[in-house]
Amino acid sequence: MMETIEIIQLPVGPFGVFCYIIYDPITREGIIIDPAGDPDKIIELVNENHISIKYIINTHAHADHIAKNQEIKKATGAPVVIHRLDDEFSKTPESIEWNRKLGFDETPPLVDIPIEDGDELSLQNFKVRFIHTPGHTPGSCCILIGKNLFTGDTLFVGAVGRTDLPGSSFTALLESLKKILALLPPETIIWPGHDYGDTPTSTLEKERETNPYITDFLNE
Numbered sequence: 001m002m003e004t005i006e007i008i009q010l011p012v013g014p015f016g017v018f019c020y021i022i023y024d025p026i027t028r029e030g031i032i033i034d035p036a037g038d039p040d041k042i043i044e045l046v047n048e049n050h051i052s053i054k055y056i057i058n059t060h061a062h063a064d065h066i067a068k069n070q071e072i073k074k075a076t077g078a079p080v081v082i083h084r085l086d087d088e089f090s091k092t093p094e095s096i097e098w099n100r101k102l103g104f105d106e107t108p109p110l111v112d113i114p115i116e117d118g119d120e121l122s123l124q125n126f127k128v129r130f131i132h133t134p135g136h137t138p139g140s141c142c143i144l145i146g147k148n149l150f151t152g153d154t155l156f157v158g159a160v161g162r163t164d165l166p167g168s169s170f171t172a173l174l175e176s177l178k179k180i181l182a183l184l185p186p187e188t189i190i191w192p193g194h195d196y197g198d199t200p201t202s203t204l205e206k207e208r209e210t211n212p213y214i215t216d217f218l219n220e
């Protein structure tokens with residue numbers, strides 16, 4: 001099993017969420033992470049690259065990240081995958097209220113496959129592993145594929161996700177950062193959920209050295 005996967009990083013929707021289309025160039029099997037907007041553009045890229053989408057995966061259940069799940073599901077037939085706790089949390093009145101405030105008047109994400117920490121999804125030539133990293137939301141996950149970590153709103157380039165929202169916890173977020181720093185090698189590539197940094201990607205090593213939330217709060 002070689003790490004030959006291709007990664008398309010695509011800013012979509014009104015909040016500039018990074019949607020990711022990830023696929024194996026040989027088998028053409030792929031997944032989509034956070035189809036948050038511009039579904040036509042996403043489907044065009046999928047078709048152009050002849051990708052067979054196997055899973056639609058959300059890093060967390062905020063409306064700006066799940067916005068086009070159902071349209072992409074209709075187009076690809078792939079099931080929606082999300083952590084069980086965000087599936088549950090997204091159905092609470094406080095979460096629905098917050099999503100309305102963001103301007104998304106919609107129902108919770110209609111999850112097909114709720115996952116837990118450490119769960120893996122296997123495609124023919126690569127594996128997708130879920131690392132539960134609560135803090136921004138109760139069921140936020142970082143998604144590991146080879147040496148690539150898709151961090152959603154847990155870890156940005158030079159920052160972290162908000163923890164002043166319903167269901168957020170700054171303490172939990174710091175624990176989650178500790179967890180990924182302990183678990184993964186420094187050369188791990190960070191693919192964030194928004195383009196908030198100086199660069200669109202980073203590495204765990206660079207974040208350990210320069211991200212103020214790590215340098216100021218996690219100095220051991």
Ligand SMILES: [Zn+2]
Nearest residue numbers: 060062136153
């Ligand atoms: Zn979020």
Ligand SMILES: [Zn+2]
Nearest residue numbers: 064153193194
């Ligand atoms: Zn976000």
